[in-house]
Amino acid sequence: MSYACAITEDQRDCYQELTNVAMGRAAERLAKLLDTFVRLPVPRVSMIENSDIRMAIQEVGQDSSVSAVCQGFAGSGVVGETLLIFKDTSFANLADMMHYSGPLSRQAELELLMDTASILIGTCIRGIGEQLEIDFNQSHPVILGQHCQTADILRSGNSTWNSTLAIEIHYQLENANVECDLLLLFTEESVNILNKKIDYLLD
């Protein structure tokens, strides 16, 4: 398979390490908010084609009902999209941890989703930007779906992402049934700019 742009193994490794640092910062903020411990995975960095995004997302919430938010970011010519996908079974636990009282309405779940998204997405994007000396601006988050199958997420959203570089982080809380996936997708044009910055770090 050929791509218009590509990353070398050294570059892939560097993206992974920058993500490692950024996701650690996000986990710290979430852990403090929820008074819990976030189990951190090794992030997955890969080049994928547009059609593969669908597969990547479907892997995330296999056979389970999910809710998802997306949020764009841009800076120094680098443009991307983040996608946060929560397993719906997470919300009852999240509500407990955030000391929500009363019945868990759709609206309350939405608030939980948005609160968590702003921490996980915002901190991660800023963390990566900071290490690459890029000041990212973020657009408003958009709900892609509540209580739906992952296949529906792309159908409902503007699935015109032409991204090639994908970074996937699977967050899991210890001793609590809370699980989500954060996907960072960069446009093809961005990868060349990012690679230059990465090469500078690798020098």
Add this chain to the structure above:
Amino acid sequence: MSLNLLICDDSGFARKQMAKSLPPDWKVDIHFATDGVEGINAIREGKGDIVLLDLTMPNMDGFGVLEIIRREDLPAMVIVVSGDIQPEARKRVLDLGALAFIEKPIDTDKARQVLTEYGILTGI
């Protein structure tokens, strides 16, 4: 005989960053391991008098390495270098016997400060 220092991290970029952050005039033999399993083997071979240890790694993570060092009473002074800056992660590694915790990305100042503080940097 000079000291053996082991850098244990799955990322080549991070291993390089750690090696570069060490005081240039410090006389140590530097060894590398790319995950926890390799790290433990290297320590058993005597290559890890001092260990700079990452936490998030495939095969065996840094917590696993610390547990084995403690269980087998291996002679290694471990400094954890990690992006996992959750207070609980720091507490766990110190409870498991790590000497200190350095937040990633590591740099010369952070490394020198910790190495000096724990009396590891001698003769410079």
